[in-house]
Amino acid sequence: MPPVASGEVDPTVFVSVGGDRVAGYMDDALSVYGQSNSLGAIFNTQLEVVGGTTYNQPMIADQSIGINLKDQSQLIMGYKTDCNNETSLSPVRKANQGSIGSWSQNLYATQGPFNNIGIPGISVLNVLSPGYSDPWYDRFRSGGSSAILSDVTSQNPTFVLCDLGTDDIMNYALSGGTGSPIPSAVGIAGVGFNGTYETIVNSISSSGAKGVLCNIPDITEFPYFTTIPYNGLTLDSANAATMNQVFNPLGITFVEGDNPFTVEDQNEPFGVRKLVEGELIHLGIPLDSVKCYGMGSIVPIPDEYVLSLDEINEIHTKTDQFNTIIGNISNNYNFALADFNSVFNSVSLGLTINGVSFSGEFVSGGFFSLDGRNPTPKGMAILANECIRAVNKKYNAIIPYASITDYSGVLFP
């Protein structure tokens, strides 16, 4: 066996901070299964080979079903009967209700401090704010006025994994561009991405800690946005004629065969238009409404389920700007840079590891979990290995990679 080495990494106190991936959010819920396969958990397992120690996470109360902000359980593959009474293999909720007991108490006094400061959906701007509150953070915050960042630095970490920024962009995309805007790239701490991110890294670094910073993938390549085609409205000649009767007066025409779906658009004279190529529909769109109740045809798709070309452009611009900032800060503070953008990109193009092919396909691609936006444990291990690659290079360490084969993908009934 080749020699292992920690190099310039001091693995004594490892802390991770970030959003969905750091928390282990997958299959549209936080679950013990996901937490056990969180980005930091997998990284720490490998760090243990060179002297790392325990990795304490604020575990979900119920072992098996998971929880999200809508009190739903995690998704699993199962059989779903749709409005046409057709039953097919599909992601379904594991239980009628999620692990709501997870909300009831703060775990810090009995179980803290926690090496994993992962808050699903966290905006980078909220990391600095004392007293910031959301249901995820409130489960394990160290005190009523604690800040996420102070819960990291107060542990005097020697090594930190920081995966922030993706959630800011994802939150915007999940709202179809209708919710809070993506933070501006430039601005002081608490306002702009660069000032905030630098303050975070500076605080971590000032006590001598080293770490790895993860950059941001192009989320428009995620199956959550790529699975439903913009022109999935298939009409026979009778339906096309009916649609034309309704829409021709608005200047919109349909043909027999494939047509773009209709979408709400306030900028159009009649508040509706057809989607154009390149626009993206959320996987979260109510599919029964599309199949049986005219959504996307007679009833335009609500704006919140669609990313327009302008919104996609905003996502790309901010992703590039944020990644430039993360890259510069990693250089300036001598932190390793995990290039998640390029890893996700190679997944989209098709990636083969030990004879297993990964792609960006929903369910069958193996990389993305059933929510279409967060990785499976296998996907998470691939990302953890990118962190290890970057750390080994930056700090002359020889930390072995996680064995992807040992982590799960999508499970089938």
Added chain:
Amino acid sequence: MRKLCSLIFIIAALSVSAQGYQVNLQGQVQQGMGSAGSAFIQDASSLFYNPGGLVMLESNQVIVGMTPTFSNVTFTEDSTFLQANTESPVGTPFAVYGSFKLKDSSDLAFGLGVYTPFGSTVQWQEEWMGRFVLTRIKLMSIFFQPTVSYRINEKLGIGAGFVYSYGQVNLQKDIPIQFQDGSYANAELNGTGSGFGFNAGVYYAPMDLLSFGVSYRSKVDMNLSKGTATFTVPESLSDKFPSGDFTSSLPLPSVITGSFKVHPTEKLNIVGDVNYASWSAYDTLAFDYAENTESLEDTKSARMFENTFAFRFGGQYALNDAFQVRLGMTYALTPVQDGYLTPETPDANRINLTAGVGYRLNDNFNLDASVLVTQFSRHDKNLETNLSGRYETMVVSPGLSLTYQF
């Protein structure tokens, strides 16, 4: 005798003891001398090594021999440093030869050889990191070779045999699809096939001191015309992986051999062979499934084997009328190019060291024993699977044969 033969047939599974999936264990006398000896006609194993020399034998013979082969491969993965071992069963290459002349002075000899020149069984340990590439492959072939050899004159013999080959393939691997409990689906391909070819040779001994041999064993295409593919997958995906028939083929390459023997003293023989195997015939491993689905497409995996040489060298020294000792070595170049190494044939350039003894029990019976050891190591990253690491292989093959002459 018949009972022994059928027993051997049943357990005939072969192993990773030479280049590619070729097994150079067809005669104990030659095995003791680095598997050289196409120009050294001592017994009926010349049926395999050089049919042209068969007629030079002075007696009728039956030889039964077997070479149990113990091998272990350790794979060390580059990225994880994790290791996996093979748990391959003992390989049992065998060779049975019979030769006879109608009468002692005849210029014509007939023979039948039954032997196992290609094959391997490689079984990787449970849940190893290459499980989606291969978990087990068992490839065996048995060649049946009726042969005629003709003596043109005292110095020159020619011979040729027709080869009928029967083979079995069993290939197993896991599929990266998981059941609810996290266990993986798997595929098992099972097939039998057959093929035809020939083995021809010329033997020339211009003087007592020196002899030469040239032999050519043709390519044999093993066609698996009706294999059975069995997929064990989660219930919800069973229609995507229909178990059923498949076809495939595997080329067993031609081998041409040039050989010499020097006989400087009464007691000493020195032999050298050069083999050239046309492995480039094995460029693709393809499986054509009778029923295709979006998940089950026909597969074509590049193997891209290259033609290779092997150099064999050895000697035999007679201690007395009854005892001979043998030593030899082989330097064999691998047909597997960088980027194409697979866990089914973790091959490398190698040096085999061999030794052997011969003992004459009486006028009718000889015992020959040999042992081959080799150890080699190769690092590669497979271009198709990206499986990347070092394979370290160790092989020990002790063998024994009994010759009856009359």
